[in-house]
């Protein structure tokens with residue numbers, strides 16, 4: 163038995179409270195070990211082991227779980243308090259009963275601080291052992307319950323953390339999806355820059371951002387879009403300091419500044435960024451830098467984090483591709499537009515009297531539309547389509563176009579096809595429906611007697627109604643082969659006379675208002 167842990171089988175008539183317990187007795191006195199072993203078996207303890215040194219006891223305890231340990235205070239090698247301290251480091255609860263023949267207040271205090279469950283003073287009676295067991299059994303049960311609760315709490319926290327991470331991933335995936343989806347729907351670069359700025363601020367919970375283009379050859383950045391930074395209205399130039407940070411911006415490096423670290427690389431906007439976190443995200447096209455996003459004023463106390471950086475870099479990467487595609491499309495559109503404008507010039511060149519007609523009509527239409535309060539998009543549409551409104555005349559015979567006298571019905575029906583021919587010609591430009599309507603419907607009349615669709619009043623798209631007035635005014639106000647230009651007074655009278663029959667009264671009113679300013 164010396165130096166070994168001994169196992170013993172439980173006896174019959176197990177004590178109802180003790181039949182599930184495993185207990186170890188640790189004492190260098192073998193008689194104590196044997197006596198307690200027999201008594202505990204008698205009480206019905208499921209399993210009792212003995213060890214005659216602290217070292218052996220700890221070895222066994224590392225291999226198997228025991229609920230209670232009776233340990234002698236004074237032993238060679240590790241003493242009872244040292245064994246107790248080692249056991250208290252286990253990650254499951256074990257109740258330790260210290261047995262001693264010489265209890266002093268210091269020893270008791272030390273043992274209690276180290277987590278002793280009870281004391282047995284030698285020599286003890288069996289009854290003392292039984293009472294001690296009952297006492298610590300209650301404490302043990304509470305401890306176990308507490309341990310289980312803690313474990314449950316830890317699991318709950320783990321689940322909460324997993325949930326938090328899952329929500330974060332869902333949010334991130336949603337953002338990435340939305341970015342890709344939205345970018346695919348943007349077909350103008352100015353809208354794209356504003357989208358980048360607005361979404362960067364929203365996704366990163368920031369207060370201000372601007373998108374800037376590198377002004378080639380200068381130490382400048384050219385603002386293209388902004389949010390929360392009215393100083394950086396599109397078109398504003400920002401100079402950059404010549405210090406290290408400024409050079410990094412010119413080199414289009416990724417930068418992240420933190421509170422109190424701002425070195426104000428943009429001049430004169432030191433007030434803008436001072437005391438704010440901000441980041442500089444470079445935008446590349448085919449690995450060549452062309453612009454950057456500055457974002458700052460992150461709300462909350464921790465500043466921008468890795469997730470913000472990831473989202474912004476993703477936005478930069480995907481937008482770079484879109485900007486490249488839009489630039490390619492713009493180039494194609496411009497070159498096609500140039501070809502079509504050559505056609506328009508060719509048509510106008512055939513007749514000395516109609517030269518520059520399209521560009522004048524465009525300008526009149528823009529003036530009238532401005533007077534009617536049309537928005538920027540509508541003005542852009544007029545700019546794109548009005549110069550091409552008569553391009554379909556390329557399909558009409560010169561003899562008919564330049565016929566000095568009255569047209570026959572057949573000739574007139576031929577003329578009436580030019581809006582539809584025009585629409586077919588410009589189709590590759592990818593104009594939107596309102597832009598196409600300017601070409602298709604510029605000969606419709608307010609009273610429904612126009613062509614090609616015979617629309618009336620507000621059925622006629624608004625921009626086409628505007629163009630009809632501008633077109634008619636230029637026709638009256640220009641020299642023709644068969645007559646001189648009509649005077650402004652007569653033009654005004656004619657517009658008034660046909661307001662509400664041929665022309666939209668609102669467009670006539672706006673045209674007269676523009677003309678009155680031109681005259682004065």
Ligand SMILES: [Fe+2]
Pocket residue numbers: 551552580604605
């Ligand atoms: Fe026309």
